Amino acid sequence: MSQTRKFMYINRHAPYGTVYALEGLEVVLIGAAFEQDVCMAFIGDGVFQLKQGQDTTDSGMKNFSPAYRALGDYEVNRLYVERESLEERGLTEADLMPLTWEDEEDDWAEKPSIQLVSRAQLSGLLEEQDVIFNF
C-alpha cells in the first residue's frame, strides 16, 4: 500500500439545481474505501448542503442530505465550513445538521464533524493538502 495522502474535497454549489453536490458526495464515499486522509470543505453556496431540514418534495428531487450523516461511518470526520460563507448567507452553525462521528479510540464517543474555520484558516488547510478536488 502506498503512503497515505491528504485529500480535500471542496464543495462550492448549493445541493440541488446542479448535480455537483450529489456527485461530489458520491466521490467522497467511493474514495473513502482507499483509506486516505480525507476531509471536506464547504464554501460559498456549498454551505447550504449541510443545512438542516432540507425538503425536496416540491422539486421532485431526492433529498440526499441524510447521506451526510453516514460520512462518519466512512471515516470522513472533518467537515470544514467557512465561517464567512455562512455569515454572508445569514446562517449560523445552529442552522446546520448536527453531524458527528464515533471515536473508536475514545470508547466510541460521539464527536462533532463540522468545524467552523475562517477564510484565512481554510487557506492554510488548503496548503497542507496533497490532492484537492473541486465540486
Place this chain on the structure above:
Amino acid sequence: MAFELNGKTYETDEEGYLADLSDWNNDVAGYMAKEDDCDLSEYHWEVINFLREYYDEYQIAPAVRVLTKAIGKKLGKDKGNSKYLYELFPYGPAKQACKYAGLPKPTGCV
C-alpha cells in the same frame, strides 16, 4: 430488464437491481435469491432488514466495509466480520444483500 412474479412486473437495471425501491416486498427478495440458488434463512433476513433500515435512515446503500462495522455494532461481533457475511452472501455481502433488499448497488462498489 424486468421479471414477473405473482402476476406483477418488476423493472430492474441491467444487473438485476430493482429500479423502484418502493416495489420491494419479501417475495421479491425470495425470488431474487432463488435465481442465485440461495435459500434465505433468518440470518440472511437479519442482514437484508438491516440494509433496508440503513437506507431508510441515510438514503445510501453502505459500502461493504461500513456494512461490516455497522452489523458488528448492531448484531454482535460474531456477525460483524467478512467471513460470516461472505458465507451468507458469497457474491459479496453488500452487493448481493443490497440486491435482495431492493436497494441500488452500494455506493463505492465496482
